[in-house]
Amino acid sequence: MIPRIGASVTNYGLAVVRQFDMMGVAVLNHAVAIARSRDKLRAMQLLTKKDLDIPTTVCTKTASHIDAALALVGGPPAIVKLHQGTQGIGVMLAETRQAVESTLEAFWTLGQDIILQEFIAESRGKDVRAIVVGKRVVAAMRRRAQKGEFRSNLHRGAEPEAIPLDQLDPRHAKAAIEACKVMALEVAGVDMLRPEAGRSSWRSTARRAWRASSGRRGRTWPRR
Ligand SMILES: Nc1ncnc2c1ncn2[C@@H]1O[C@H](COP(=O)(O)OP(=O)(O)O)[C@@H](O)[C@H]1O
Numbered sequence: 001m002i003p004r005i006g007a008s009v010t011n012y013g014l015a016v017v018r019q020f021d022m023m024g025v026a027v028l029n030h031a032v033a034i035a036r037s038r039d040k041l042r043a044m045q046l047l048t049k050k051d052l053d054i055p056t057t058v059c060t061k062t063a064s065h066i067d068a069a070l071a072l073v074g075g076p077p078a079i080v081k082l083h084q085g086t087q088g089i090g091v092m093l094a095e096t097r098q099a100v101e102s103t104l105e106a107f108w109t110l111g112q113d114i115i116l117q118e119f120i121a122e123s124r125g126k127d128v129r130a131i132v133v134g135k136r137v138v139a140a141m142r143r144r145a146q147k148g149e150f151r152s153n154l155h156r157g158a159e160p161e162a163i164p165l166d167q168l169d170p171r172h173a174k175a176a177i178e179a180c181k182v183m184a185l186e187v188a189g190v191d192m193l194r195p196e197a198g199r200s201s202w203r204s205t206a207r208r209a210w211r212a213s214s215g216r217r218g219r220t221w222p223r224r
């Protein structure tokens with residue numbers, strides 16, 4: 001069974017996958033792994049378990065914590081994301097403190113939880129997507145957002161360009177495989193920022209993550 005679950009029917013789709021799984025049908029990705037990948041906060045928590053270079057991410061629910069949270073993510077500007085959402089919907093770039101505050105307050109009033117994330121300015125609108133099957137990258141593409149857009153989702157009008165596998169940066173391939181492993185996904189598309197940046201920018205930001213929300217640190221610097 002190959003699960004293809006639309007963003008608006010996640011829970012229903014997961015129930016169907018779970019049912020097939022319980023009936024002994026081979027499923028490509030298990031329901032629990034799909035559920036983790038659909039939850040941006042849960043996914044980031046899991047990714048901090050590995051020495052992966054992820055943007056500093058803070059979760060808060062309190063307006064009086066906004067300045068502390070912004071200081072942790074090095075903003076403004078900062079990225080605000082709904083916990084659930086795909087195709088770039090629910091991902092916002094807040095350019096000023098005022099914009100961060102009003103966006104967060106609006107979502108909290110609507111009962112929506114958010115994460116605040118470091119804005120990776122050098123890869124604005126550009127990323128690399130690797131398609132992982134099992135423990136191998138089988139395809140990769142560069143995505144470039146349309147003019148004026150910071151999100152590189154194809155659904156938001158970005159242009160894809162194939163990357164021959166022998167030209168894929170081995171660090172991207174390794175990171176994509178590690179990410180799938182920690183998420184327990186057999187087949188997945190892994191998006192990576194900072195595609196054109198040099199080695200020096202491959203520092204870990206995970207170590208500062210989570211401090212604001214839980215007082216705990218993510219892992220430290222990546223092994224090279
Ligand atoms: N921290 C960030 N810094 C810069 N750009 C980002 C950041 N997070 C997301 N983006 C941009 O927004 C797009 C959508 O974000 P993503 O978290 O992948 O949400 P979705 O699951 O909806 O695709 C990414 O492909 C990337 O272009």
Ligand SMILES: [Mg+2]
Binds near residue numbers: 087088153191
């Ligand atoms: Mg994405």
